[in-house]
Amino acid sequence: MRRREFxxxxxxxxxxxxxxMSLPSLLSAQIAEEVPTGEEADFDLEIVDVDVELxxxxxxxxxxxxxAGQTPTIPGPILRVKQGSTVxxxxxxxxxxxxxxxIMGQDAAITAIAPHEGDGEDKIRIEFTATRPGSYxxxxxxxxxxxxxxxxxxxxxxxxxxGFADAARQKPMPYAPAAATPAIKSLxxxxxxxTIGGQPARFPGKAWRPGREYIWIFNQIDPxxxxxxxxxxxxxxxxxxxxxxPRYFTINGLCGLDSAHDKATCPTGRVGEPALIRTMNAGxxxxxxxxxGNHVFVLTESNNNGVPVYQESLNEHDVWTMxxxxxxxxxxxxxxxxxxxxxxxxMVQEKYPLRYPMHCHNEISxxxxxxxYPMGLxxxxxxxxxx
Amino acid sequence: xxxxxxxxFDPQEFDTFGCHPFENDPSxxxxxxxxxxxxxxxxxxxxxxxxxxxxxxxxxxDPTISGSDSPWPSKIIRVKQGQIFHCMFKPSKGAHTIxxxxxxxxxxxxxxxxxxxxxxxxxxxxWCAHQAGTYLYHCHKNTVLHFEMGMYGVLIIDPxxxxxxxxxxxxxxxxxxxxxxxxxxxxxxYSAESILVFDDVDPRWHTLDHNAGMCGDDVGLDKFNPKYxxxxxxxxxxxxxxxxxxxxxxxGWNVMLRIANASYSRLHVTxxxxxxxxxxxxxxxxxxxxxxxxxxxxxxxAGSKLEVGVAQRYAIWVxxxxxxxxxxxxxxxxxxxxxxxxxxxxxxxINAA
Numbered sequence: 001m002r003r004r005e006f007x008x009x010x011x012x013x014x015x016x017x018x019x020x021m022s023l024p025s026l027l028s029a030q031i032a033e034e035v036p037t038g039e040e041a042d043f044d045l046e047i048v049d050v051d052v053e054l055x056x057x058x059x060x061x062x063x064x065x066x067x068a069g070q071t072p073t074i075p076g077p078i079l080r081v082k083q084g085s086t087v088x089x090x091x092x093x094x095x096x097x098x099x100x101x102x103i104m105g106q107d108a109a110i111t112a113i114a115p116h117e118g119d120g121e122d123k124i125r126i127e128f129t130a131t132r133p134g135s136y137x138x139x140x141x142x143x144x145x146x147x148x149x150x151x152x153x154x155x156x157x158x159x160x161x162x163g164f165a166d167a168a169r170q171k172p173m174p175y176a177p178a179a180a181t182p183a184i185k186s187l188x189x190x191x192x193x194x195t196i197g198g199q200p201a202r203f204p205g206k207a208w209r210p211g212r213e214y215i216w217i218f219n220q221i222d223p224x225x226x227x228x229x230x231x232x233x234x235x236x237x238x239x240x241x242x243x244x245x246p247r248y249f250t251i252n253g254l255c256g257l258d259s260a261h262d263k264a265t266c267p268t269g270r271v272g273e274p275a276l277i278r279t280m281n282a283g284x285x286x287x288x289x290x291x292x293g294n295h296v297f298v299l300t301e302s303n304n305n306g307v308p309v310y311q312e313s314l315n316e317h318d319v320w321t322m323x324x325x326x327x328x329x330x331x332x333x334x335x336x337x338x339x340x341x342x343x344x345x346x347m348v349q350e351k352y353p354l355r356y357p358m359h360c361h362n363e364i365s366x367x368x369x370x371x372x373y374p375m376g377l378x379x380x381x382x383x384x385x386x387x
Numbered sequence: 388x389x390x391x392x393x394x395x396f397d398p399q400e401f402d403t404f405g406c407h408p409f410e411n412d413p414s415x416x417x418x419x420x421x422x423x424x425x426x427x428x429x430x431x432x433x434x435x436x437x438x439x440x441x442x443x444x445x446x447x448x449d450p451t452i453s454g455s456d457s458p459w460p461s462k463i464i465r466v467k468q469g470q471i472f473h474c475m476f477k478p479s480k481g482a483h484t485i486x487x488x489x490x491x492x493x494x495x496x497x498x499x500x501x502x503x504x505x506x507x508x509x510x511x512x513x514w515c516a517h518q519a520g521t522y523l524y525h526c527h528k529n530t531v532l533h534f535e536m537g538m539y540g541v542l543i544i545d546p547x548x549x550x551x552x553x554x555x556x557x558x559x560x561x562x563x564x565x566x567x568x569x570x571x572x573x574x575x576x577y578s579a580e581s582i583l584v585f586d587d588v589d590p591r592w593h594t595l596d597h598n599a600g601m602c603g604d605d606v607g608l609d610k611f612n613p614k615y616x617x618x619x620x621x622x623x624x625x626x627x628x629x630x631x632x633x634x635x636x637x638x639g640w641n642v643m644l645r646i647a648n649a650s651y652s653r654l655h656v657t658x659x660x661x662x663x664x665x666x667x668x669x670x671x672x673x674x675x676x677x678x679x680x681x682x683x684x685x686x687x688x689a690g691s692k693l694e695v696g697v698a699q700r701y702a703i704w705v706x707x708x709x710x711x712x713x714x715x716x717x718x719x720x721x722x723x724x725x726x727x728x729x730x731x732x733x734x735x736x737i738n739a740a
Contacts, residue, residue, distance in 0.1 A: 049389075245609070253391075260404070261396070290698055295489075313683040317670075320696070321694060346417070348417055357501070357502055363535070366530060371603060372405055
């Protein structure tokens with residue numbers, strides 16, 4: 001494939017499973033152009049080879065995204081755009097291997113970006129219009145699922161331009177009112193109401209505010225396969241999946257104590273400060289995240305193409321299932337823990353902050369390297385104070 | 388090559404997060420008079436598997452039952468919504484906890500070592516369930532092993548009111564003015580109840596010590612190869628005949644089917660009758676904006692499949708069950724490959740006459 005190409009695929013071709021399996025048909029459908037020079041990229045991404053230090057101090061070779069020239073991270077940088085905007089992303093490949101870039105559920109995919117020659121000019125641009133507000137996974141869709149599971153994944157967030165459940169009452173929500181379901185609008189309208197119909201309401205405190213959100217991306221690491229691939233082996237997708245034996249289970253690239261301490265991962269706030277949590281599973285295992293202290297409302301669930309489907313029925317779960325490549329937005333209402341005794345009982349001897357865990361209940365994921373419970377896919381969340 | 392390093396950490400906190408969680412026997416904070424009192428002690432049992440072998444399981448026995456031991460899995464606990472609940476818990480063989488799965492009390496009563504403490508010799512848990520529904524209770528110490536070893540039981544919060552339908556006198560939840568639950572009778576009234584907890588067993592794990600792996604040892608807890616498949620502690624060779632997994636119902640009356648997944652597999656359940664999902668994870672499906680509820684029952688036609696995630700609970704309402712023998716089929720699939728495990732099917736029955 002030629003370098004310096006701008007490639008845009010139709011949405012029907014954007015499904016991740018097709019990217020590496022039917023490359024010839026994809027190439028025939030491409031629209032290739034020289035990189036336009038007039039418009040600056042919104043995001044300038046680079047793919048690099050990295051060593052990753054794990055919770056037990058061992059290191060494994062993986063891949064990572066970064067803003068070009070900056071420190072790589074797993075997951076990659078959060079890409080945040082507005083609905084309807086034209087998004088321009090430049091991708092350069094500084095890894096030793098060929099890679100791609102794809103946003104699941106958006107009209108955006110590049111395949112077979114060859115390693116660049118070190119002149120800093122080798123980059124490929126992708127340009128598309130951001131559609132439906134919600135949470136999307138971006139991945140290296142090439143060689144699926146290998147490159148993705150080895151670290152090339154991140155969150156692409158589309159925010160609404162006018163996201164209000166009820167604009168007159170200043171009730172924002174993370175979706176566009178024309179497309180959000182009645183249930184979603186009702187929930188976000190109820191947040192922050194002290195009373196409804198003259199009776200005490202369920203969600204006193206504050207309405208949800210844009211930016212009051214967390215992102216939880218799950219993945220699993222098989223150190224043996226990571227090392228074999230770094231040593232030059234090229235397993236097929238089916239070989240990789242058949243041999244995949246993860247020994248580390250991560251949330252935002254972290255395990256156990258590290259994720260519980262990570263400010264970007266551990267939700268905190270007072271009673272009455274509802275938080276959106278964008279949950280995604282970049283790995284191959286099906287996770288069952290279980291939260292203590294509050295149930296969550298499941299707001300969206302991605303379909304097979306990665307497009308978020310806004311839920312008609314907002315089921316409240318303490319466990320929500322996360323199959324591979326699934327994204328779900330959930331709302332953590334930050335109410336007082338509901339199963340304490342009712343007033344006039346008051347919590348006096350027990351003190352804030354109230355600390356609760358969120359962990360995958362397929363407890364195999366709570367281990368690292370065959371033991372060390374709970375140094376796996378777990379974090380905490382804290383209620384820092386009362387209403 | 389760039390190395391992505393771990394964040395800095397405090398070695399002492401690392402130790403208490405994992406290897407040596409805080410153990411204690413505190414008084415219950417903010418304790419008030421109880422309305423329900425139960426006791427639980429840690430115990431162990433040998434349980435028959437399908438091939439005739441016996442494996443050790445752990446769990447919670449009720450020490451107030453004299454002259455006989457409690458069964459495994461641990462005895463069901465039923466409490467009414469709004470009751471002040473106390474459970475006096477006595478571990479043995481080291482520290483343990485009880486986590487009231489789906490109940491959301493203060494952290495001291497939540498039973499998680501790294502966010503509060505593990506019980507050394509005795510503690511009285513206190514909570515007050517605000518919502519009728521289907522829950523579990525289980526040990527939350529070295530949970531990966533202790534949950535697999537069977538340290539769980541069913542916890543049901545019953546509603547306060549009874550249905551006026553004399554054929555179907557039990558409610559799943561108290562219907563309230565303003566509720567909307569299209570398709571079902573409000574409160575999901577029922578006569579007979581089938582409670583099914585699906586589990587899978589890797590015999591190798593049942594030879595391990597309570598603290599196996601906690602301090603950095605590789606004891607193979609990343610390798611789970613289930614060989615046996617159970618419902619309510621009954622192996623799948625007997626689930627279609629054993630009284631623990633066969634429910635009798637009256638044809639034409641309503642049945643409540645509660646399903647929980649206590650395995651480490653993806654559980655795909657096939658429902659044999661037209662029915663409705665009426666509760667998930669202890670939360671009835673209904674809309675009532677004044678109460679902050681925004682969900683709806685989901686109709687499931689006969690033959691529908693339902694994936695029950697690990698540790699999820701579903702309550703399924705079967706209106707006017709037809710006469711006959713109805714098979715509830717659970718298929719256990721690998722959590723990564725989603726391939727069905729060898730012999731990974733367990734079938735329970737509801738016999739309506």
